[in-house]
Amino acid sequence: MNADNNTPVNFIENIIEEDIQTGRYGGSVNTRFPPEPNGYLHIGHAKSICLNFGLANKYKGLCNLRFDDTNPIKEEEEYIESIKEDVRWLGFDWGDRMYYASDYFEKLHEFAVKLIREGKAYVDDLTADEIRGHRGTLTEPGRESPYRNRSVEENLELFERMTRGEFRDGERVLRAKIDMSSPNLNMRDPVMYRILHASHHRTGDKWCIYPMYDFTHGQSDSIEGITHSICTLEFEDHRPLYDWFIKALGIYHPRQIEFARLNLTHTVMSKRRLLQLVERGYVNGWDDPRMPTISGLRRRGYTPESIRTFCERIGVAKRDSMVDSAFLEHCLREDLNKRAPRMMAVLKPLKVIIDNYPDELTEELEAVNNPEDPSMGTRKVPFSKFIYIEKEDFLEDPPKKFYRLAPGREVRLRYAYFIKCTDVVKDKVTGEIIEIHCTYDPSTRGGDAPDGRKVKATLHWVSARHAFNAEVRLYDHLFLMDNPMDDRDGLDFLEKVNPGSVEKLISCMLEPALKEVEPGYRCQFERLGYFCADIVDSSENNPVFNRIVPLKDTWAKVQKSQGQ
RNA sequence: UGGGGCGUCGUCAAGCGGUAAGACACGGGUUUUUGGAGCCCGCAAUCGGAGGUUCGAAUCCUCCCGCCCCAGCCA
Numbered sequence A: 001m002n003a004d005n006n007t008p009v010n011f012i013e014n015i016i017e018e019d020i021q022t023g024r025y026g027g028s029v030n031t032r033f034p035p036e037p038n039g040y041l042h043i044g045h046a047k048s049i050c051l052n053f054g055l056a057n058k059y060k061g062l063c064n065l066r067f068d069d070t071n072p073i074k075e076e077e078e079y080i081e082s083i084k085e086d087v088r089w090l091g092f093d094w095g096d097r098m099y100y101a102s103d104y105f106e107k108l109h110e111f112a113v114k115l116i117r118e119g120k121a122y123v124d125d126l127t128a129d130e131i132r133g134h135r136g137t138l139t140e141p142g143r144e145s146p147y148r149n150r151s152v153e154e155n156l157e158l159f160e161r162m163t164r165g166e167f168r169d170g171e172r173v174l175r176a177k178i179d180m181s182s183p184n185l186n187m188r189d190p191v192m193y194r195i196l197h198a199s200h201h202r203t204g205d206k207w208c209i210y211p212m213y214d215f216t217h218g219q220s221d222s223i224e225g226i227t228h229s230i231c232t233l234e235f236e237d238h239r240p241l242y243d244w245f246i247k248a249l250g251i252y253h254p255r256q257i258e259f260a261r262l263n264l265t266h267t268v269m270s271k272r273r274l275l276q277l278v279e280r281g282y283v284n285g286w287d288d289p290r291m292p293t294i295s296g297l298r299r300r301g302y303t304p305e306s307i308r309t310f311c312e313r314i315g316v317a318k319r320d321s322m323v324d325s326a327f328l329e330h331c332l333r334e335d336l337n338k339r340a341p342r343m344m345a346v347l348k349p350l351k352v353i354i355d356n357y358p359d360e361l362t363e364e365l366e367a368v369n370n371p372e373d374p375s376m377g378t379r380k381v382p383f384s385k386f387i388y389i390e391k392e393d394f395l396e397d398p399p400k401k402f403y404r405l406a407p408g409r410e411v412r413l414r415y416a417y418f419i420k421c422t423d424v425v426k427d428k429v430t431g432e433i434i435e436i437h438c439t440y441d442p443s444t445r446g447g448d449a450p451d452g453r454k455v456k457a458t459l460h461w462v463s464a465r466h467a468f469n470a471e472v473r474l475y476d477h478l479f480l481m482d483n484p485m486d487d488r489d490g491l492d493f494l495e496k497v498n499p500g501s502v503e504k505l506i507s508c509m510l511e512p513a514l515k516e517v518e519p520g521y522r523c524q525f526e527r528l529g530y531f532c533a534d535i536v537d538s539s540e541n542n543p544v545f546n547r548i549v550p551l552k553d554t555w556a557k558v559q560k561s562q563g564q
Numbered sequence B: 001u002g003g004g005g006c007g008u009c010g011u012c013a014a015g016c017g018g019u020a021a022g023a024c025a026c027g028g029g030u031u032u033u034u035g036g037a038g039c040c041c042g043c044a045a046u047c048g049g050a051g052g053u054u055c056g057a058a059u060c061c062u063c064c065c066g067c068c069c070c071a072g073c074c075a
Helices: A013-023 A043-058 A077-090 A101-118 A130-132 A152-164 A213-224 A231-250 A271-277 A294-300 A303-314 A325-340 A554-561
Strands: A030-033 A064-067 A099-100 A121-124 A175-176 A191-195 A209-210 A229-230 A255-259 A349-353 A363-368 A376-385 A386-390 A412-413 A417-424 A433-440 A459-463 A470-474 A502-512 A522-524 A529-533 A543-550
Touching: A013 A043, A013 A229, A013 A255, A030 A043, A030 A213, A030 A229, A043 A064, A043 A077, A043 A294, A043 A303, A064 A077, A064 A101, A064 A121, A064 A213, A077 A294, A077 A303, A099 A101, A099 A470, A101 A121, A101 A152, A101 A175, A101 A191, A101 A209, A101 A231, A121 A152, A152 A191, A175 A231, A191 A213, A213 A229, A213 A231, A229 A231, A231 A255, A294 A543, A303 A325, A325 A522, A325 A529, A325 A543, A349 A502, A376 A459
Parallel strands: A030 A064, A064 A099, A229 A255, A349 A433, A470 A543
Antiparallel strands: A121 A175, A175 A191, A191 A209, A349 A386, A363 A376, A386 A459, A412 A417, A417 A433, A470 A502, A522 A529, A529 A543
């Protein structure tokens, strides 16, 4: 939380400030966010995006958006648009600096030729299996390929023929000549180029050989003048290789720094598992409101501000960690509490008849739009003889500590009147409560009793004649347990998807002010939580609201502790 | 039994030789026309363990223990 002074807040900023002190990069700080366009961004990426753009911003540098598109088989145009949209939505701007690793294919090829010329790279005819066999193991050194010592001329010619497409996929590769006995497997003559007769989303069929990540990333950083190349922990082992290529090429040398990726409780974060959830129909697409994807969070109703705050506050370090999703929710509520207008909606309606209220009368009662922010003003809410309250706000036989409505008990209707329950009408057959009768005290209009008497509860409500029907979808965690990947229960994570992670309610009654809101509109339904008009399914004829997050619920806690 | 990392409250996380920040969660109180929000208070005699150096160590050294990553022509 030192955003406005210059104190470093994490180890990366420490490193950067040290580099600024020593003038290592002439005092400049340039970063990049380098997604591979093979899937949708999730909140783990948001951490990286906030970090990279945040650093550039803090140190007056630039952050590029760069698509790491070196594998035409896995990458698709579709993902590029979604990634751009997500980064923009999060609130970041790459200006005119949107790049593709494929922009550098020509240059990378020249680099490769240069290494061949210097005897630092060679064409290997071994098959993939043979290469694996020669690589050795974690504890045993690898063996050199019989093709390792070809002449520069032969290598040059072979590489040229690879480039021209004279060989089939997998027939040959270009390898760096480093050290087959290195304890770091990445240094055992890593593959630089492989043959892939596949057309690339940007370069089409121009190439049939494609560079590997290790031979691409550092050089791309170098070309773009990146100073600090920030990536996740699993690339720590690749840093020696990153440095080796740059040094061998004699080009500008950025610095790679690794940090721990984000893990969140109650969800999964890898692209592969997210893909499984989508493909096997556990969720309805990448933007399902239960998904931790940026598009899912957006559709759920999360604000970009809350996600940014979250990413700042969780910090950046190198130890593996699992952040409590309650913390994300806290950041969300904190943001929404200040900005979201309050509205009234009854999700599971129970009809209330106010016997002593005039049959035809409608009163317009004044309600505050946001108690946290008077500048948001007030609105009128219609009140009449027939209203709906929440089913769970009435109990015929209330337990201890239940403050809400019960026979003979008086409560306040928010911004309206005190009402007292006088009768309960039940279905003769099922015994189910159909409606209740109350009387109101006209002197309590607005919610205060002139005689100073108090009530223990305030209920939200909606006038039956004025409310409109809408669908409301209640979302909960995709997984009930903290870490669905913990397999000590012998279960696959897919078997653990929370069957109650979505509950669709179709008989909800909403106050009229909600009638014309746009998709994406967020507000608080008083006493229930924050809700958002669904950006995909909601329309004027078919309003659909998603619960973004419930309000904290002390009563639920009490019930739980009472062993309910 | 190779290499690279990491171990500070339930969860994140500051701390960089001078005597353990903060946040979330949790518990209690206060206030309240949302059992919401706010406010207050509590919550690590100790930093994975054991030795050592030092007037002084979470911070330096040694050994040990635990966890994560690496044997794709993925990124």
